[in-house]
Amino acid sequence: MLDVQGLKLSESEQKQLASPMVGGLILFRRNFSDMQQLKLLIKQIRDVTGQDFIIAVDHEGGRVQRFRNGFTHIPAMGKILPFCQGDLDLAVTYAKELGWLMAIELLELDIDISFAPVLDLDICSNVIGDRSFSSEPDVVVGLGAAFIDGMSEAGMACTGKHFPGHGSVVADSHIDIPVDERDQHAINSIDRSVFDQLIGDEKIDALMPAHVIYPAFCDKPAGFSPYWLQTILRGELAFNGVLFSDDLGMAGASVAGDFVARARAALMAGCDMVLVCNDPKGANEVLEYLINHRTLDGMSEAAIASQHRLRGMLRGAGNFDEATWSVRRLAAQELADKMNA
DSSP states (O other), rough: OOSSSSSSSSHHHHHTTTTOOOOOEOOOOOGGGSSSHHHHHHHHHHHHOSSSEEEOOOEEEETEEEETTTTTTOOOOGHHHHTTTTOHHHHHHHHHHHHHHHHHHHHHOOOOOEOBBBOOOOOOOOTTGGSSSSSHHHHHHHHHHHHHHHHHHHHHHOEEEETTTTTOOOTTTTSSOBBBOHHHHHHIIIIHHHHHHOOOOOOOOOOOOOOBBTTTOOBBBBOOHHHIIIIIIISSOOOSEEEOOOOOOOOOGGOOOSSHHHHHHHHHHTTBBBBOOSSSHHHHHHHHHHHHHOOGGGHHHHHHHHHHHHHTTTTTTGGSHHHHHHHHHHHHHHHHHHHOO
């Protein structure tokens, strides 16, 4: 999965996206000026790639929402329970409606997935903070499941992040190499318990592992670790969804070497799709490596299935008649506005 630099595709980007080794594109704020421009960009992408191609964005709400003008400003997930004054049942209802609203606004523009929700705990990480639903595992499970249910009703697959948990380390993996020094019991019983529960409940379609090292288990960041991705996720937890790497351009990925080494390590560890963002040179190097050293026949079944399983196309929109859909959307937008106020 690659990114692009501007408001429309360059000729070189069109050539890149047409490669059979590119299965998706992630959009950023720099790719958006207004709604009409975004529609034209997405049409341009589809003209090059076809429909079996994943268009993604980080659109969690709060401070991580790439598109603003013309979209509802989804509140940060950490605002939901306080807004409900601790009423968890009410918060579950609201989380579901916000998940539905976020998804429906993207799907109607032919954007397949938002990399959401964040299932980390709000413990001590500055980069997570109010992106998390709560510091309490049970609350994150309840609100996370509700948000996912809303996404699903709209027709969007979810991507839980950042397995097995980024919220208990201070360092930001965008600019540092976080190391979680806690023992196995603490990590398993607190942070990882959220993912275990939601995987067991078959709520999660895809996962994004953390660029965090957990020395009590393995000397590699989770996204480069066969232990975390194969032994635990595919084995112990029997997770059969899609595994995305986090952005290989982040500092937390640098322990694996250059961009080609990072991509190779992530794929060999068990990731189905690797994200290479914000570094055109690195993206070119990875794409050239994949073209020369991997074949479509060698891709995992999960990687191939991901292009079909995660395509949105408003699968859930037919569940609502137009009048009900409009009423629900207006109510959800009013709810978001009240939380932001």
